[in-house]
Amino acid sequence: MPRLKFRRSYFAAPYLLLNVLFIIVPLVFLLVMAFTGEDGGFTFANFASFFTGANALRVMGRSFLIAFLTTAGCLLVGYPVALILSNSKINTSAVLVLLFVLPMWINSLLRTYAIKSVFDAVNMQNEYAKVTIAMIYDFFPFMLLPLYTAMVNLDKSLTEAASDLGAGAFTVFLRVRLPLSVPGIISGVLMVFMPTVSTFAISEIVSGKPETYLFGNLINDFFGKNEGLYGLGSAYAFILLMLICLTLFAANKLAKGGELGRGGLL
Amino acid sequence: MAVEKFDKIIEIRGVTKVFSDVTVVDDMSLSIKRGEFVTLLGPSGCGKTTLLRMIAGFETPTSGRIFLEKQDVTGVPPHKRPINTVFQKYALFPHLNVFNNIAFGLKLKRIPSGQFKTDKKTGERTETERKYTKDEITEKVERALKLVNLAGYEKRDVNSLSGGQQQRVAIARAIVLEPKVLLLDEPLGALDLKMRKEMQIELMSIHKNLGITFVYVTHDQEEALTMSDKVVVINDGAIQQTGTPKKIYDEPKNAFVANFIGESNLLSGTVIGDYKVAFCGKTFACEDKGFSKNEQVDLVIRPEDIRLYDANSGKGELDGEVTSSVFKGTNYEMIVATPEYEFTVQSTSGRKAGEKVALAVLPAGIHIMKKMLTVNTFITEVTGENTVSIGGGDFEFNNNGEFERGERVIVEVPFNKISLTDDESDGVIGGNIGQSYYKGAYYQIQVYTDDDSDLYLDTADEWDMDDRVGILIDKDGISVKKYVEEDDGTAAASGDGTNAENGEADEYAEA
Known part of the structure; x- marks a missing residue:
């Protein structure tokens, strides 16, 4: 009698189905549409328009610049905060961390409207600053959490060993704490940079001005406002996806090169 | 140099x-x-x-x-x-x-x-x-x-x-x-x-x-x-x-050291005089002196210092029976049961389990130590008409109207007046078992109470380390004295439930 072999991998089948249905199939649609012209035939025109039209490149550059500023801002604010929070003498119960991470559980649109009313209240005019600050506010917890995790998991005996070997507090930070928090920095940067480079809602809500029109807005408008430009929208989305993949790949290379173990995201 | x-x-x-x-x-x-x-x-x-x-x-x-x-x-x-x-x-x-x-x-x-x-x-x-x-x-x-x-x-x-x-x-x-x-x-x-x-x-x-x-x-x-x-x-x-x-x-200084360092037989004995000590109902020659007559002491006998002879051979002071014998590579480790104590014995010549033997101890093999503590001493206060606080709980004692509530007192409880209960709720307070030492016929056990003071007690039962137990104290065993603050104020600062160690523990050997 043939025995029914039941492998553990069979349990993965539903997830595989989900993956195919909601990731692979839409990606294929996207790719097909990206190469489909207005007449329904095969074309490279959608991609060509990205590189020939000055507008698309400029908008993308702006998106990357704002994403970069946001990431840098989050890191600059988040690193010292994480450093303070990871000190068990100051943060005795982890309640402080909770307070910082709490906004993550509130819908980001709500948070965006909240910061918008703050800008209105102080009558802020600089559109760039508004969008960047709103993004830093929205994405800050995504930077803080991986940084905090990496720092809290740092073996205390390592810092003790460093000071035992003659390092003062600053040298201990420079030679031990900082290098060992790099995995946290990398995953924090990715967690913030990747969503901000493709976001469109924040800039639309807090600014809505042409000078803060982002690549995400452009793609959104192809699909939404100017109905029917699915081919262009798909091509631009595909380009963005590729760029994000490249960023990820580079970040992974960087993390592996350091061989730093836990704290990494991917 | x-x-x-x-x-x-x-x-x-x-x-x-x-x-x-x-x-x-x-x-x-x-x-x-x-x-x-x-x-x-x-x-x-x-x-x-x-x-x-x-x-x-x-x-x-x-x-x-x-x-x-x-x-x-x-x-x-x-x-x-x-x-x-x-x-x-x-x-x-x-x-x-x-x-x-x-x-x-x-x-x-x-x-x-x-x-x-x-x-x-x-x-x-x-x-x-x-x-x-x-x-x-x-x-x-x-x-x-x-x-x-x-x-x-x-x-x-x-x-x-x-x-x-x-x-x-x-x-x-x-x-x-x-x-x-x-x-x-x-x-x-x-x-x-x-x-x-x-x-x-x-x-x-x-x-x-x-x-x-x-x-x-x-x-x-x-x-x-x-x-x-x-x-x-x-x-x-x-x-x-x-x-x-x-x-x-x-020459371990106390029962803890003897127990912690190497295999040892730890017993209770009475000093008969210089170079003479009694344990297990017999008097033995030893090489220690300077203890007062009739002083209760702990003594340690290393397993390799015990000699076994055939029963009825006329040699040896204690009669016993080998209950187990294990070959450990270089020598045999045997357990010899006498009516009062189970001795651990090491010897190059092994005997079989069940064999009747006579047991002798070399004088040089007996090492006498001062008892670590015989009473628990606490500086605490009277909490009621006839209760006193020990280890965070209120224990009854015979007051006779001598002490008032809230009065600072010194309480002494001998080791043998404390008993333990299996069920924590049967005791006045709860605690965890710490170290225990087998003293021949009884165990001396250290118990940590929940307010982190420790008690010592003697009991016939064996308890496992870290077990939760209830603690009872015989009310006739609690002696209460008026607390007089010392000049340097150190005693006053030590507070409730502090165990006053005897002089032995405070003495650091300065080689």
């Missing part, structure tokens, strides 16, 4: 460390001679690691002072002490390779440059400092690696090394700085037995080659006896005994 070699390098004076109300190190004093291999030995949680961490500078004593070469270093941070540590779990830097781990301290170190500069204002001539050059660092790292038998491992990733190799790197990293004192915190704890034996021998030869003072922390008594010049036995935050391994083994 002999004088120089044997002066005190570390002196610990009355050091106490309290962590959130728990006294981990209690008024310890100890001095360590230059070049010595000193081992701090005790069970886990006894305070030995905390003491080491205070020497290293990671913890600051709550009170007391620590001196290094006659300089008070109590408040000096670790990076400014000429002391280096080998950590229990190695604590190698995972982002650095072997070379850079070892060079870590060398790159930071400043040494006299041999050049002098004169201060323009004061005219003072001082020697300038410089860093080690690259070549010097390379040379030193290579020498240190050679010393720990890891030559050629410079470029290796520390994460790819085995436990033993990582430990060697950790040792190299600490000794490369040529510290005045090397601290080792259970450095071999994570290694397997064979590796541990090898490293023990290597550490001893490193100690010999370098001449640095080693302070070594372990809970492994065999390791302590093998490696050290001097062993410091610690329990409950207090030094129990300090001495050479041989002295500690042959």
Whole structure:
């Protein structure tokens, strides 16, 4: 009698189905549409328009610049905060961390409207600053959490060993704490940079001005406002996806090169 | 140079460390001679690691002072002490390779440059400092690696090394700085037995080659006896005994030390006079004197000091029966039951289980110790008409209207008036079993109450360590005296439920 072999991998089948249905199939649609012209035939025109039209490149550059500023801002604010929070003498119960991470559980649109009313209240005019600050506010917890995790998991005996070997507090930070928090920095940067480079809602809500029109807005408008430009929208989305993949790949290379173990995201 | 070699390098004076109300190190004093291999030995949680961490500078004593070469270093941070540590779990830097781990301290170190500069204002001539050059660092790292038998491992990733190799790197990293004192915190704890034996021998030869003072922390008594010049036995935050391994083994100062160091038979006895002691209903010759007549004492008999003879052979003082016999490679370990006590006996000639024997003890094999405590003493207060607070609970006593509620009193409870209950709720207060010592016919047990005071009691039953128990005290056994504050006020500060140790525990052997 043939025995029914039941492998553990069979349990993965539903997830595989989900993956195919909601990731692979839409990606294929996207790719097909990206190469489909207005007449329904095969074309490279959608991609060509990205590189020939000055507008698309400029908008993308702006998106990357704002994403970069946001990431840098989050890191600059988040690193010292994480450093303070990871000190068990100051943060005795982890309640402080909770307070910082709490906004993550509130819908980001709500948070965006909240910061918008703050800008209105102080009558802020600089559109760039508004969008960047709103993004830093929205994405800050995504930077803080991986940084905090990496720092809290740092073996205390390592810092003790460093000071035992003659390092003062600053040298201990420079030679031990900082290098060992790099995995946290990398995953924090990715967690913030990747969503901000493709976001469109924040800039639309807090600014809505042409000078803060982002690549995400452009793609959104192809699909939404100017109905029917699915081919262009798909091509631009595909380009963005590729760029994000490249960023990820580079970040992974960087993390592996350091061989730093836990704290990494991917 | 002999004088120089044997002066005190570390002196610990009355050091106490309290962590959130728990006294981990209690008024310890100890001095360590230059070049010595000193081992701090005790069970886990006894305070030995905390003491080491205070020497290293990671913890600051709550009170007391620590001196290094006659300089008070109590408040000096670790990076400014000429002391280096080998950590229990190695604590190698995972982002650095072997070379850079070892060079870590060398790159930071400043040494006299041999050049002098004169201060323009004061005219003072001082020697300038410089860093080690690259070549010097390379040379030193290579020498240190050679010393720990890891030559050629410079470029290796520390994460790819085995436990033993990582430990060697950790040792190299600490000794490369040529510290005045090397601290080792259970450095071999994570290694397997064979590796541990090898490293023990290597550490001893490193100690010999370098001449640095080693302070070594372990809970492994065999390791302590093998490696050290001097062993410091610690329990409950207090030094129990300090001495050479041989002295500690042959002449333990109290029941704890006897029980902790090596296999031993621990009994209760009565001193008959000089060189005479009675236990198990017989009088034995011994080599100890100076105890008062009829004094109740603890005594220890090492398993190898007992001789077994055939029953009815006319030799031997106690009759017994072998209940088990196990061959241990070099000798036999046997359990011999007499009506009063089960003796552990080691001998090169084995006897079979069930054999009737007569048992004799060599006079030199009997070592008499003062009893650790016979009454528990508390400074506490009367909480009701006829109740008094002990260990956080209210116990009844015979008041006769003598004491008022709230009055500060001294309460004494003899060991045999306390009983334990299986069910915690049957006792007045609850507690956890700590150490227990078999004293022949009864056990002496230490119980930690929930408010962290400890009680000692004698019981016929055996209890397991860390068991939850209820505590009852016979109300006729509680004697209450008026509390008179001492002039220096120390007694008043010690507060509720403090166990006043007898003089023995406070006495530190000063070799």
